[in-house]
Amino acid sequence: MKIxxxxxxxxxxxxxxxxxxxxxxxxxxxxxxSISVLYxxxxxxxxxxxxxxxxxxxxxxxxxSVEEVYKAADWYERTLYEMFGIEIKGxxxxxxxxxxxxxxxAPLRKNFEWGAPYETKQSKxxxx
Amino acid sequence: xxxxxxxAIANWLVSLLSxxxxxxxxxxxxxxxxxxxxxxxxxxxxxxxxxxKIIAKVQARxxxxxxxxxxxxxxxxxxxxxxxxxxxxxKSSDKLLFAVALPAMLALSIFLxxxxxxxxxxxxxxxxxxxxxxxxxxxxxPLLIFINGIASGNKFGEISAQRSVIMMMSYEIPMLIVIxxxxxxxxxxxxxxxxxxxxxxxxxxxxxLGFFVFFVAMLAELERSPFDLREADSELIAGWLTDVxxxxxxxxxxxxxxxxxxxxxxxxxLFFGGWSGxxxxxxxxxVVKALIFAxxxxxxxxxxxxxxxxxxxxxxxxxxxxxxLINLIVAYLLFVM
Amino acid sequence: xxxxxLAKTAKSLKDPRFTIDxxxxxxxxxxxxxxxxxxxxxxxxxxxxxxxxxxxxTITMVDTPTEKGVKxxxxxxxxxxxxxxxxxxxxxxxxxxxxxxxxxxxxxxxxFVKRPEELEG
Amino acid sequence: xxxxxxIGPIHPSTHxxxxxxxxxxxxxxxxxxxxxxxxxxxxxxxxxxxMYMQNIxxxxxxxxxxxxxxxxxYVAAVEEAMGVExxxxxxxxxxxxxxxxxxxxxxxxxxxxANDLGQFYTLFMWTFRDRDKILRxxxxxxxxxxxxxxxRPGGVVRDLPPDFEENTLQVLxxxxxxxxxxxxxxxxxxVFIERTKGIGVLSREMAIELGATGPVLRGSGxxxxxxxxxxxYAYSELGFRPQVMFVGDSFARYKVRMLEMKESIRIIREAxxxxxxxxxxxxxIRLIMPQAKNRIVxxxxxxxxxxxxxxxxxxxxxxxxxxxxxxxxxxxxxxDEIAKGxxxxxxxxxxxxxxxxxADVDL
Numbered sequence: 001m002k003i004x005x006x007x008x009x010x011x012x013x014x015x016x017x018x019x020x021x022x023x024x025x026x027x028x029x030x031x032x033x034s035i036s037v038l039y040x041x042x043x044x045x046x047x048x049x050x051x052x053x054x055x056x057x058x059x060x061x062x063x064x065s066v067e068e069v070y071k072a073a074d075w076y077e078r079t080l081y082e083m084f085g086i087e088i089k090g091x092x093x094x095x096x097x098x099x100x101x102x103x104x105x106a107p108l109r110k111n112f113e114w115g116a117p118y119e120t121k122q123s124k125x126x127x128x
Numbered sequence: 129x130x131x132x133x134x135x136a137i138a139n140w141l142v143s144l145l146s147x148x149x150x151x152x153x154x155x156x157x158x159x160x161x162x163x164x165x166x167x168x169x170x171x172x173x174x175x176x177x178x179x180x181k182i183i184a185k186v187q188a189r190x191x192x193x194x195x196x197x198x199x200x201x202x203x204x205x206x207x208x209x210x211x212x213x214x215x216x217x218x219k220s221s222d223k224l225l226f227a228v229a230l231p232a233m234l235a236l237s238i239f240l241x242x243x244x245x246x247x248x249x250x251x252x253x254x255x256x257x258x259x260x261x262x263x264x265x266x267x268x269x270p271l272l273i274f275i276n277g278i279a280s281g282n283k284f285g286e287i288s289a290q291r292s293v294i295m296m297m298s299y300e301i302p303m304l305i306v307i308x309x310x311x312x313x314x315x316x317x318x319x320x321x322x323x324x325x326x327x328x329x330x331x332x333x334x335x336x337l338g339f340f341v342f343f344v345a346m347l348a349e350l351e352r353s354p355f356d357l358r359e360a361d362s363e364l365i366a367g368w369l370t371d372v373x374x375x376x377x378x379x380x381x382x383x384x385x386x387x388x389x390x391x392x393x394x395x396x397x398l399f400f401g402g403w404s405g406x407x408x409x410x411x412x413x414x415v416v417k418a419l420i421f422a423x424x425x426x427x428x429x430x431x432x433x434x435x436x437x438x439x440x441x442x443x444x445x446x447x448x449x450x451x452x453l454i455n456l457i458v459a460y461l462l463f464v465m
Numbered sequence: 466x467x468x469x470x471l472a473k474t475a476k477s478l479k480d481p482r483f484t485i486d487x488x489x490x491x492x493x494x495x496x497x498x499x500x501x502x503x504x505x506x507x508x509x510x511x512x513x514x515x516x517x518x519x520x521x522x523t524i525t526m527v528d529t530p531t532e533k534g535v536k537x538x539x540x541x542x543x544x545x546x547x548x549x550x551x552x553x554x555x556x557x558x559x560x561x562x563x564x565x566x567x568x569x570x571x572x573x574x575x576x577f578v579k580r581p582e583e584l585e586g
Numbered sequence: 587x588x589x590x591x592x593i594g595p596i597h598p599s600t601h602x603x604x605x606x607x608x609x610x611x612x613x614x615x616x617x618x619x620x621x622x623x624x625x626x627x628x629x630x631x632x633x634x635x636x637m638y639m640q641n642i643x644x645x646x647x648x649x650x651x652x653x654x655x656x657x658x659x660y661v662a663a664v665e666e667a668m669g670v671e672x673x674x675x676x677x678x679x680x681x682x683x684x685x686x687x688x689x690x691x692x693x694x695x696x697x698x699x700a701n702d703l704g705q706f707y708t709l710f711m712w713t714f715r716d717r718d719k720i721l722r723x724x725x726x727x728x729x730x731x732x733x734x735x736x737x738r739p740g741g742v743v744r745d746l747p748p749d750f751e752e753n754t755l756q757v758l759x760x761x762x763x764x765x766x767x768x769x770x771x772x773x774x775x776x777v778f779i780e781r782t783k784g785i786g787v788l789s790r791e792m793a794i795e796l797g798a799t800g801p802v803l804r805g806s807g808x809x810x811x812x813x814x815x816x817x818x819y820a821y822s823e824l825g826f827r828p829q830v831m832f833v834g835d836s837f838a839r840y841k842v843r844m845l846e847m848k849e850s851i852r853i854i855r856e857a858x859x860x861x862x863x864x865x866x867x868x869x870x871i872r873l874i875m876p877q878a879k880n881r882i883v884x885x886x887x888x889x890x891x892x893x894x895x896x897x898x899x900x901x902x903x904x905x906x907x908x909x910x911x912x913x914x915x916x917x918x919x920x921x922d923e924i925a926k927g928x929x930x931x932x933x934x935x936x937x938x939x940x941x942x943x944x945a946d947v948d949l
Contacts, residue, residue, distance in 0.1 A: 021794050025911040027897050038897070040884075044794060044808060047815050072797030075919045083630075097623035097948060107631055186474055187711035188483045283591045287930070353706060354777055362599040362702050363931055431474040432467060433777045434704020436931045437613065469774040473767070474708065483715040497729035497744065518871065520640035549643040549735050554871045 002053045005063065011052055012039065012069045019043040020050055026066075026076035028084040030110045035061055035084060041070075056086070058109075065091040083108040164242055171415065172385035176203045178419075179385075179426050186430045207381075213374035220281030221371060229276035230376055233269060234383045237390050240265055244393050245320050247403055247410040258319040262394070263307060269349065269387075270296040273358055277368035288358045288367030291437055295348055295357060298444025303345035305452040306338045309459045310398055323402030332399040334463060338455040339399050341448045348440070350391045351384075352425050354432035355440060362434075388425070392418035491568075499550045499563040502541050504584035508560040511537040515552035515561055521545050524552060529581045538581035544574055588616055595624055599702045599934050602944030606921070606933075613929050618922045625948040633908040638664050639871050641905070646733045648912060649946040652691040654724070654734050655889035658684060659896055661737040662818070662885045663908075667900035668739060669879035672819070676741035676866040681820040682857050683724065683736070685850040686754070689761065690720040691890035692843045695941045696768065699840065702938035703781055709768065716764050719757045726750065738868025745866050751858050758851050765847055782837040786924040786936035789834055796920050799913045800892025801846065802940060805839035807832035812888040824856045836939040843941070889913060891941055914946035 003011050024040035039052040054063065063080075065088045066073045077088045078096035085106030098107075105112045177192070177200060184191030192199025217223045243262055270292045277289025310331060314322040332339045348355035359367040366372075369380050396402060396417040405413030435443070485492065506529075516524045516539060523546045529538040539552075539561060553563050571577055594605040603624035609616040629648060633641045645660040646653035658680060665672065672680070694717055697710035721731050726747050728734035736743045772778045788798065793806035803810060811828035813821045829845035831838035883898045892913025899906040917940045925933050 023797050024893075025895055025897070025909070027909040027911075029899065029907050029909075040895070040897075044810050070797070071795050072916065072919070075915065097626045107628060112631075182478075183706065183708075185482075186477050187708050188477070188480050188715055189711060190482055190484055190486060193486060283589065287591075353704065356704070360704060360931075362704055363934055365597060427471060427474050429706050430708045431470050431775075432705065433700065433772075433775055433781060434931070435777050436781060436929060438929065439777075439780060467775055467777070470771050473771050477712070483718065495726045495729065495747070498725070499729045518637075518640065520636055520643050547643045547733070548730065549733070550729070551639065551643075551735075551871055 001051060002055065005054050005056065008039075008052070008054055009064055009066060009069060012041070012066055015041055015050060015052070016069055019046060020048070023070040023072045023076075024049070026073060026080060028080050028086060028108065030058075030084065030108065032058075032110055034058065035086070035109075037063060037080065037084075037086065039066070061086040062089050063087070064089050067091055082106070085109065161242060164246070165238070167246075167411075167415075168238060168241055168386055168389060171389045171418075172382055173203060175385045175388055175419075175422055176381070178423065179429075182423060182426050183430050186427070207378050210374040210378045215373050215375045217373075218281055218371045222279040222281065225275055225279035226281075226371075229272050229279060230372065230379050230383070233272045233276075234379055234386065236265060236268060236272070237383065237386045241386070241390050241393065244390075244397060245323065245402070246393075246414055257317050259307060259311060259317040259322065259398075262319070263304065266349065267296075267300060273368050277358075280368065280371040282371045284364045284366075284370045285368050288360075288364050288370075291357045292368070294437060295355070295440060298441045299345040299348045299448065302341050302444065302448035302452040303349075305449075305456055306335075306342045306345075307398075309335060309338055309452075309456040312456070313459060313463055319397060323397055323404065326401040327404060330399060330401045335399075335455050335459055337451050338459070341452045341455065342399070343395070344443075344448060346391050346395060347425065347428070350387050350425070352388075353429040354435045356429075356434060357437055357440065360434060388422055389418065392421040392425070395421055494565045494567070496565075498565045498567070499548045499553070501564050501566040501569055502543070502546070502552075502579070502584055503562050503564045504539060504581055505560040505562075506531060506538065506581060506585050508558045509536070509538055509581075510558055510560075512557060513537065513539075514555045514557065515539050518551045518555045520549065520551065521547055523547075527581065539584075540578065540580055541584060542578045543569070544577040587611075593933075599937065600944075601698060601937075601942060604918075604942070604944055604947070608930070608933065610930060615925050615928055615930060615933060618925045618933070620918055620921055622918065622944075622947050625944050627949070629949050630908055630910065633905050635904065637904050641908075642735055642737070643733065646735065647945065648910070648949060649889060649891065649914075649943050650732065651694055651943050652687050652890045653732060654683060654687040654736070655691075655887065656894060657734060657737045659885055659887040659889070659894045661739060662887065663883050663896045663898045664900075665739045666883045666885060667880055667898060670740045670869070673741045673864065673866055673868075674862050675745075675864045676868065677819045678857050678861040679742050679746060679866050680737070681824065682754070682854050682861075683727070683742075684819075685854050685857075686720050686724060688890045689847050689850050690717045690724075692847050693717040693720075693761075695843060695890075695938075699935075699938035699941075700772065700778075702934040703778065709771070712764075712768070716761055719760065723750065723754055723757060726753075738870070741866045741868030743868065754854065755858065758854060762848070762851050765844065769844055779837070781932070781935050782840060782939070783835060785836045785928060785932045786939065787833070787835045788920065788924050790832075792923060793834065796923060797916050798892075798920055799916060800888070800890070800941075801839055801842040802892065802917050802920070804828060804830045805842045806834035812886045812893050816886055818887070820857060820860070821853075823860065824853050826853060836935050839939040839941075891943065891946060892917060910949060912946045912949055914940075914942045914944075915949065918942055918947050 001011075020041040020043045022042040022044050024042050025038075027038045027040070029036050029038065035056045035058050037054045037056065039054075040049065041052065042049050056063070061084070063086055065077060067077065075096060077091075078093060080086050081088055081093050082095050082098050083106060180202070181191045181199070192202035195201040195205045217226055240262055243258065243265075245258075273292040274289045277285040277292060310322060311317050313331065313334065314325040316322065316325075344355075351359050359369060364370070369377065372380060393414070396414060400417050400421075403410030403414045511526070513526050516526050523542050524539045526537040527540040528535050531538075548563065550563050552561050588609050588611045590607055590609050592605065593608055594600040595603040600606070605621040605624070607619045607621065609618075629644055632644055636644070642657060642660060645656045648656045693713040697713035700709035701707060724734060725731050727750065728736035728743065788802065788806045790807045793803050793808055798806065807830060809828055809830050812818075813826050814828050817826075827849060829842050829849055831842050881900055883896070883900060885896045885898075887894050887896075893911075894913060895911035897907075897909040921936065921940070925936050928936070
């Protein structure tokens, strides 16, 4: 199910009302021309699944936070933020996996540059 | 404060000793002290080895095998390794107290062993109030742990120190009540009298309840599982020993087994008839009984799941306390009246 | 109560040990174990299939003098090896195989980079 | 006044590199904030840069306690992308091996949980010994103790060894006896009951809301198991029943895993009765540079820790995008909710009952 960014919260709320109470995963995909974010939700009692897809422009990737609908979204949104550089509006967000990471860009985007190996104190010493 | 209290006690003891009759000559005292020191060292060393081997056997492992025959020298090798490391105190620690507390604890436990009568004729503790003095001094142990924990300036040490004091509140009073009932049965607080009054029947058969209470309290005092809350390795890393560096850690290990020796000696003297036994030297029987008790405690360590602090408090006040009182009353009604 | 568990602990004192005294005893291994690599140099046809399939880029083809002149043969950096066995499966002449030898050690990390000659035998 | 203490990243009972910042009010926990990422390897990114079969070794290392579960989940995704059917005998073999792996993983968990509760490694060593027997069986088949790499699209790398059935049934008898023994051993210990019952309660609603998976979800009374709800392999033929407890505390989670082990043993025995003859060997390595049939693939597999969910976009040579939802990751995010209000010592009982593997959390 593909929807507009603006209708995300509304749709998810509607789905949750229908019984899709369980959030399985939020996954981001870099399609080069666009970035899509997938919300996998599940109705545990009736064993049904639904996918909600939001397509975003790579340069304008702000998304509303769905934490108010699904509490489980918290950590997924944080990984989304640091892996895809997708800004989550409406909540304070902190890095989760790469807490002290001083690289540039979003690692899971296709245009991510690997760059030079990360320099540590030891490696600097070894060079000198 | 610490040095003050120990010196005050020392003065008090000296005044007591001067009235004691058995050991009069200083030379005899020194010889005795050396003998006991060797005994303590040997016991602590082999207890360490036995614990490693027994727990390994319970867990279907080998235990130490490489250094020495049956890994007998493994502990020595470990001690050497630990002693070879540098000693330092963390920045946030109170260096004086931190440096003093652990050696003081070791000194205290060795001193307590010296006070106990190992045979009918030896022991400095052959005095009218031996039992009370031993436990008065023993009560300093949790306090020293508290001092060490707070002085280490580590949060885990701090929590451990708090636990130490809370634990003391839970088990100390029931233990003292049991001691009172022992004094009542023997009609004396003299340790030699207590042992001799058990010549016909051991106190464990007269007061099984009292023994249970005393045993639980002793486990808590010795930091043995399931009451090793202060050192709780899966919770507090090493509790009050978290910031202790290697040479001090050897002290701590040595202290652990010295305390174990002390605890088993006390239990044997109070409940298992001390040195009484047939043939052989009296010390032999005492040590064998202590060893059996120590092995039992080790098996318990391999079995038990650690108790929680609030549960221990409840156990202390709602189970041990009434049991100790019942024990006192029953013992009075049955054996004294 | 705790007594029951304690009895179980005491009973387990007579259980046999399951650990082995390692350097003296060794494990029995089945034939399809995947440990140290072995190269049969005469049958190697220098196809570099192993180099391409290696997920960790552990295998590199290096010039090796043989009886028939200098040929490219796989050199393995054992310290990065996953022991996944893909090279073994992909090898067309079955000259690169994983053997049962699981105890290898070195003082220097560089000794773990095995030349084709070292892999043989 | 509250104090903050730092548990980890180096701590005896965080099972790896987990850092918890715990806010304490006296001895009561006010809040727990997990800091993760110490073991982050970027598996998803690595997978995008390697060919399909090269990835399989990396997938196993996501969860080093039950590597075959991820091995299987990834290969299943590749199979679906290629449109390959799993051979009938291979289905049974996979079921047997995966259930053996589950027992091995749960045994390791049982030991570490007792350890977290303050037992001195005894149960840990015992369960380790029993787990070793299972690893031995898997080693016989796959050729490695831990990282098997025995799944191939369409089947397994080689058929079971000739005496596998006999040995397995023997080991299962042994383990069944042992599990019952351990159950008595722990449950006759009053202190163990006190430390797990009523500790770290997760209600049914919260479990669903927060997305708990696996035994944690089932311990809270939700009857959801991928093996029965989206049956794969031979599970539906073997009459698999999910194990559910309704209380939601640490003890319920413990009990669910114990029951699961028994259920696994039953299933394996059943599978040996029904296993068909025939070919079970999957494709050899070099055929697998697939002609993608389905571009978008979703696969759910029940690993010992919970549901692993793989979303894959298949490209010609390598996955275009491989997104994995690991069970430990989401189970760890519950910790704040569960641990709030309990004592510091309970935190470790709760952590133990969640069965976390840090590599699984950080991916």
